[in-house]
Ligand code: ADP
């Protein structure tokens with residue numbers, strides 16, 4: 001099976017405290033991998049290593065190997081802006097930019113130097129459709145993204161990530177700040193796009209992990225205690 005990201009013997013220290021004790025976890029192409037485990041077990045910390053978000057935290061030391069399509073994520077040659085285009089991220093709290101829905105979703109394309117207006121329009125529409133929010137925003141594309149509900153804002157943020165067609169999308173508890181109906185819409189859309197994208201999702205919701213993921217990785221105290229096919233790890237209800 002082809003992996004988009006492979007990691008080996010990942011250790012991370014916050015100061016002297018070792019928060020990750022040697023993690024080996026790979027992310028197969030076009031699969032959804034769920035990272036589950038108790039609060040404080042290192043799921044977010046590990047996820048944030050994959051797009052070098054932990055680099056911003058003072059006192060953090062990271063060792064081990066991280067490869068994206070075979071290339072070292074932590075190489076001095078890595079352009080972090082380019083890396084973040086290939087490794088998209090969706091956070092727990094929806095964080096659209098304070099401008100229009102259209103400009104939110106077009107943002108990454110403009111950064112990537114796409115100038116063709118028709119291409120941008122098509123990609124914005126496709127992405128909003130894939131993120132299952134098109135019907136709700138299609139007549140309001142010029143409205144401020146912050147004027148929409150939390151669930152809609154999160155789907156706009158997902159569209160913003162999809163638009164740049166990343167190699168992998170990292171999601172850190174993307175539904176835990178939302179009501180159950182909004183959360184279910186996001187689970188549904190992830191199932192709809194799973195054959196086109198590679199996804200790593202941190203969740204503390206076992207039902208969500210068992211419903212949407214192909215593979216599950218269990219974290220405990222900064223260690224990976226079990227990894228396997230979700231359908232073999234969870235007993236179907
Ligand atoms: P999870 O995502 O599984 O809830 P985290 O990755 O957030 O776990 O946290 C793992 C451990 O690292 C916890 O003990 C947490 O308190 C600690 N931690 C997380 N972020 C920091 C930080 N910026 N500085 C120091 N310790 C941190």
Ligand code: ADP
Nearest residue numbers: 014039040043044045048054057092093172173
């Ligand atoms: P969440 O559950 O939303 O991931 P956390 O409570 O794990 O939130 O962390 C919120 C922020 O605080 C993160 O930026 C994390 O890095 C930081 N943090 C978490 N634990 C610690 C800690 N023990 N010391 C310092 N910063 C921490």
